[in-house]
Each structure stands twice: as structure tokens, then as C-alpha cells.
Amino acid sequence: MFVGRKRELAYLEERFKTGKPELIILYGRRRVGKTELTKEFLRKKRGIYYLAEKLPENLQLKKLSEKVIEFFDEDIITEFSNWEMLFKYLASKHDRYILVIDEFPYLIEREPGIISSFQKGWDEYLSNSNVFLILTGSSVSVMENSVLGYKSPLYGRRTGQLLLKQFPFNEIGEFFEKKYGFDDLLKIWGTLGGVPFYLEQFDSDLDYYGNVMEKIYNQNEVLFAEAEFLLNDELREPRNYFAILRAISLGKRKLGEIINETGIDKSSIMKYISILNLLGIVEKEVPVGEDPLKSKKGLYRIADNFFRFYFRYVFYYKDLILTDQRERLLSILKDTENQFFALTYEDFARSAVMWISGSNYFEIGRWWDRNAEIDLVGMNREEKRILLGEVKWSERPVTTDIFAALREKAYLPRWDEFKEKEYAIFSRSGFTKALVDEAKSDRSLMLFHGDKRVV
Template identity: 40%
Template structure:
């Protein structure tokens, strides 16, 4: 598989490896996010030991680990009785040669022996720190990695020299993979999200409709059951979490709405929501002008475009998909897809604001997000407290060009966004898939910025960096 992006993560690993002394890195993130590809790319052209753990008996895991070490050093496989002996053997080998040692899917080892972090602590303290080698523990179970490796209670706490919480690609990063024109790229991203494996499953020489039907609406396709496998990585009983994710994907965003849609009482629901947030499967959002700790106006959103699409269209229609997938696509998905994509477009436009700031095309804003109060909502609001400056923006994924009505509407909404002094500086921006009516841009002053699809394409182009 082609390796995409991850320049910052590779640079961090390379800097660590090239610095004097030992390094102990922790790399973790959801399934399919590209951890293994990142580490394999990093290990290329470097002396390394790469051990991929499997779900099997402890003694077999240990035997394979020792065999991997012995094979790397062209050594006879020694007799090893426990993990302490295995790591002592590894430590002896590292005294003579500098290596990167990667233990991938580390949670599988912990599942068979929860004392393993203690053995690695001894290895780091007594052997690794006296070498110039690098140990990397990698895992897809976010909860296990955060509790058993990074957590305060872990024997390994405080030993790491760095960590990478690998995230899905942003839309701008995903553009290296998605070769559609920008409008179709946004539609496609609203289906796959930024998970590298999902992105590369699509064939961009085929239409988006063909990709959806082939990769998501076929019971034999990898993505058809993917969310269930993802949840089972983290949760023993995922059924209730599935119902919560489906409710949120279908537009029930407040705790009361989610409780009503799922039948889960508010008390237990708050714990389920906390777990889903910790696993990065949902996000809690408050108005950008409010305090995230104090505000009671919280809303929840599925944190991944692919999961949002799957729980909106696939999970509720499984029986029909099994019988007639084309009818589900033509009758249910395709007519509603613009509504689904409109939410993705808002996120893409928010990326565009940050990119415009980085390029100096916008003045800086320290905080950017959505604002709402009652029925009123502004898609993007940027705050610059030091300069008493506010940015208000709307994003329209419509088939018609944006006209003067939206300008007046946004001006009216600005008066309801209570933030800053009365003489604050107000800037405005409009993002439109279908462009703008003739004469609109000429009639607006310099406080307004208008972005069509073509403008976004230029803004996101790496050639202009």
C-alpha cells in the first residue's frame, strides 16, 4: 500500500532515534488509522526488530518474540522461561548494536499477561537506558494503551520519551489519496472519513456511487461490518454503544434527545457517552463562545465521517441491504446524501479558515468553532480576544448560488452572538459549493471574504504552500 503523509510523525520518530541515548515511544490510535504503515516506513533502512503480536497463548507469543530477536541477530534461539528472560536476552543484544524495536498490537500481550508492563519497566530501567536503541510499543486498543502504558497506575508511567496518538487524516491530508475533483472529493470524504485504509479501498477511477455500493453496501465488503469490529476492539458488549452512535448519527445530539431515542436513562447514558468520547468515537461540542467545562448547552456528534455515514445509512437498513442494495442506495442514500455532505462541508470550511490563517490570508484567531443559541446557529465563529475581533461564517452546500439573503441573515445573526466589547471588529466569510450570484462580491466591503469551490481548491493546493 502506498504510504501517504505522516511527515510530522515520521520527523518526530527520526529526531528521537537520531538523538543521543535511548528512546521509548508509545504509538497508538484506532484500527486502520495507519500505525503499522507509519512504523514500517520509519523502520525502512534502519536496523530494526519488528514483532507483531497475535491473539494466542502467552507461551507462543513469547516464543515468537524471542525467535524474532534471534533471527534479527542471526543467533541461535535460546531457551527462555519467562518474559523477564526474553527482555534480558533482547537487552544483551542491544548493548552491541543500535536498533529500533517495535512491539505492535501490544494489548494482545497484556491480555494474556497483565504483568507485562512491569517486565518492560525493568527492561527500560535496567537495560534500554544504557543503550542508544529505541523501543516502540504500538496498539489499536486506545483504552488499553492509555491505561496500561500511559496511565498513572501503569508501571511504565513516566518512562516514555515520546508518544504519538495517531489521528485520521484531515480533509486536506486526504486530498493526496482522493483524486476526484474537489466537490466530489468532499462527497467522498463524507463517506470514508480520514482513515487511510478506508480511503485506499475506494477506486477513484469509478464513481462515488459505485464505490459506495461496492465497498459499503455489499455484505462481503470489508467496510460492511467494520464498525462492529472496531467497537469490539474496545468494548465487550457494544450493543448499547451501537444504539447511541446510531441515534447521534441520525441527528439526536443532546443528552435528552439521545436518551429518548435509545431508551437509556440519563444516568447510565452519561457514562456511555464518556466512554465513547474517550475512545474518540463521539465529540462533545459547546458553543465556541462558551466554557467547555461550565456550559450546559452541549451537543454530541459522531467523531468520524465513515462512522457517521455507516450509522446513518447502513446500520438502519441492513435487512434491506441484504436483499436489494441498489434500491437502498437509489431510494434512501442518494436523495439524502447532500444533507449528510453539508455537515462535512462545514468541517472542511473550518479547515480552510485555519489554512487561510496559516497563509496570512486571514488575521489570526485563537479559537474557531460553531455557535448556537436556541434556534439560532452560525456555522463557523472565530475569536481573537486580544484584538477584540470576531469572524462569522456560513457554509452552503446547495445547488443554487448564494445571494444577498444570506449576507443579511448573517449580519442579523452577528448581533445575537454575545462576545467581546460593543465596538468589536467583525469579519465575515461565506463558503458556497455553487458559487455566488453576480455582483455580490463587488457589493461587499473588505470585511467580507467569499470562497467558491475553486477558491477552496486553490487554498488547499500544496503547490501554493
């Protein structure tokens, strides 16, 4: 079942209809759905799909040649002896067709010079042909440096690029035929993120805990070892990355705390953290409105939901799974999940600011100092507007006291430049009647129960 990706497909369709030669770079983390997207795009079109492998150059060229010759079904040589011959042949075709080379980094991993062959092939042949060429890659670092980077031979040749991201929260329900309510969907999102392959592993006939037990706390299932597999495949010295991720998952968010927990020296740890940041696994969080390069309040967090869950509830407890003590581990999850998923709900609320009342808030995040903290702040400096919010993943309705405290924080001196103030409160368990009545009379206050606005 192919789900979502309407905007991405529309983009590819629009480029295809121009009839012009195209070189599209499509990349994103593993399992995010690049292959399924390209196959769906190819489904009703003339095209060649080739999955690169970690093979010597001559074997790569041989296998791709076989695909090309089979597709055009012509009585010619059985393979091309070099890349130039292949590109010259492709350029000779008059009808529009698609060529997808999936996992392009595998093609250039052993022979970096191949990328220069592609540059020459594009410049001399394909740029004047009817080809719609898509190069995909799961190694974000390789795609951004070796393919898209300024020093790459292909720099300036691409006609378009598409960074495929995880599904947002409001689209993951499609994977489960809308069988789950908001609470379960938020937990699933906080556990798996928006990675299609992971979402497809869960069984909509099981509840959230049943899926965790059967699909994650099960050494025979792919999700049990997935995070470590990805890190081992992507990184050198994975042990140090595991240590850093484990430290952050334990709440060691300041750089000094991470250094003390892992024993890795400062000069080395910044290199590891920067790579985790490039991979989209770890990010540095600063109070909204502050310069990330200058702020001294930076805290590190695991930004990828799947890695955050894995290093909190799987990595450290693998022995419980391997010794069939999964029920004990499930109890640990249930005892601590409210604190864990409270952060997921905050992430959801900050993303929801994008569509709140159609307002354009260009700086969105969390804010804190020594004396106060605000879960959600959105700022529009040009229009002098600010949104301040609280996010409560508790089992009790939110009272008027929460709004009173939030409104008090809105008049801190640092917000003096903003003349118009709005408020938003997100609650898992709803609101007291008194707060609902107050929101009805105060148009600056918005209330959201789960993911729906109630006032």
C-alpha cells in the same frame, strides 16, 4: 503505496538520529495507519517488527524471542525463558536498532503483569542501551490508561508519544491520484473519514456512487461490516452502543432525546457516551466560547465520519443490502445527501479556519441560541478579533442577502468585546456577481468556492 505522514515520519527520524535510547508510544484508532507508518520508518533501517497476538505470556515471549534471535543471527539459545533475559540481551547490542512491538495491548491483555516486566526491563537495561523501542496500540483506552496513565508502571518512562490521527481533508486526494473534484472528495471524506485503510478500499476508476455500491453496499466487502466489527471488538455490551449511535444518527442530539429513543437510563447512558467519546466516535458540542462542563446547550454528534455515514445509511438498512435492493438504498442516499454532507462541509470550513489568511483563532466552532445560529465562529480574545461565517452546501450561488444576515448577527451584544470583525462565506456553488463585487470592496469579507478562496 505509502501516502502522507511526513510530519510523523520526520518526528521519528529526528528522535532516531539523536542516538539516545528511546521509548516511543504510538497509538491511534484501528485502521489509521500505525503499522504502515512503523514499517515505512523501518524500511531502510536495522530493526525488528513484532505483531503481538492474543496468546498466553509464554507463547508471546517465545515468538518475540524467535524474531530477536533471527534478527541478530547469533548462535545462542533458541528462546529466552523470561522477559529479563530478553531485555538484558537486547541491551548488550552496541549498534543502533529499532524494535517495534505492534498492538502492545494484546501482549498485556491476558497478563497485565507483563507491563511491570517492561518497566523493569527499561529501568535496568534498555534505558542505557542503543534501542529505539516503539510500542503501538489501537485500543486508545488501554494505551492512555495502562501505558500512558499515571498509575501505569511505565508512567514517566516514555521518551516520546505520538497519537496518530486520521488524514485531514486536504491530504486524502493523494489516495486517488487527484482524479476527483472537490464535491466528490468531500463526499468521500464525509463517508470514510481520513482513515487510510478505508480510503484504500475505494477504486479511483469508479465515481462516488459506484464506490458506495461496490465497496459499502456489498456484504462481501470489508467496509460493509467494519463499524460493527470494531465496536464488537472494542466494547462490552455493544448493543447499547449501537442504539445510542443510531439515535444520534436520526437527529436525537439532546441527552433526553437519546434516552427516550434508546430506553437506556441516564446513569448508564452517560457511561456509554463517555466511552464513545474516549474512542473518538461521539463528542459533545456546545456553542463556541461556552464551558463544556457548565453549558446547558450541549448536543451530541457522531464525530467520526465513517461511523456517522454507517449508522445513517447502512446499519438501519442492512436488510436492503442483504436482499439485493441496493439500488433502493442508493436512491435514499441521493435523496438525503445534501442535508447529510452539509454538515461535512461545515466541518471542513471550521478546520479551514486554521489557515484562513494566517489568522490565529483559538476558539473555533458553531454557535447558537434560541433566536440565532452561526455555522462558523472563530475567536481570538487576546487580540479582540472574531470571524463569523456561513457555510452553504446548496446548488445555488450565495447572494448578498446571506452576507447581510451574517453581518447583522455580528452585532449581537454577546460579540461586543470584539473590536475587529471578519467574515467568511463558504459555498459549494459559488456566489452571485453582486456578492463578489461587494467582497472586492469590503476587505473584511472572504469568499470560498468549495475549498478555494475566490476573494
